[in-house]
Amino acid sequence: MRMLQFFYVFKATGPMMVMIYEMMIKVGSWLAITMVFICSYAIASESVLHPNSEINWKLLYHFPRKAYWQLHGELLLDEIEGGQDCTNQPALYNNYTQPRCPSPLGQYFVPVLLGIYMLATNVLLVNLLIAIFSNTVNRIDSNNMKHIMHRRFKLLLEFKQSPYFPPPLNVISALYFIVCWSKRRLIQQVPSEKRPGSTI
Numbered sequence: 001m002r003m004l005q006f007f008y009v010f011k012a013t014g015p016m017m018v019m020i021y022e023m024m025i026k027v028g029s030w031l032a033i034t035m036v037f038i039c040s041y042a043i044a045s046e047s048v049l050h051p052n053s054e055i056n057w058k059l060l061y062h063f064p065r066k067a068y069w070q071l072h073g074e075l076l077l078d079e080i081e082g083g084q085d086c087t088n089q090p091a092l093y094n095n096y097t098q099p100r101c102p103s104p105l106g107q108y109f110v111p112v113l114l115g116i117y118m119l120a121t122n123v124l125l126v127n128l129l130i131a132i133f134s135n136t137v138n139r140i141d142s143n144n145m146k147h148i149m150h151r152r153f154k155l156l157l158e159f160k161q162s163p164y165f166p167p168p169l170n171v172i173s174a175l176y177f178i179v180c181w182s183k184r185r186l187i188q189q190v191p192s193e194k195r196p197g198s199t200i
Contacts, residue, residue, distance in 0.1 A: 049106035
């Protein structure tokens with residue numbers, strides 16, 4: 001990760017690094033909003049498809065998984081409509097060895113709910129994220145020289161203040177700085193007419 005800071009100082013890659021950093025912050029805000037949609041759809045669809053499910057850790061892992069992958073286009077319609085290998089025996093579907101058969105109401109209601117969910121997430125939220133990214137790119141591209149010069153200055157300042165030796169030997173440079181600082185302090189305390197080499 002430390003190597004990435006060298007990309008900041010170049011004209012071609014510097015703005016890209018700033019864009020990536022700002023986009024990651026924007027993705028965090030976008031994910032918080034998207035998680036509300038994912039959890040709402042996951043709870044609603046699971047409660048209609050499989051009523052009276054026993055709440056356990058496996059269920060808490062599996063029910064948002066389906067909603068998350070549906071956001072990316074993996075619709076998993078076999079689980080919603082019920083495939084040939086589904087079962088209604090709790091001993092089998094509680095261990096997730098075989099999928100549970102959906103309820104008759106869920107087979108008709110959840111595809112409609114899935115359509116509304118896909119419209120809200122794929123059309124609205126994903127396009128909102130693309131628009132946010134586009135705005136970030138345009139804003140940084142218009143000020144790219146300012147960003148490059150700022151990062152270049154920060155990098156030079158960091159290297160100027162960093163010790164000359166690697167961590168086990170940096171005690172030497174620390175001692176050198178202490179000696180130089182003490183010498184400067186002593187020289188400042190001596191009046192100017194008593195300093196060696198001063199002219200009257």
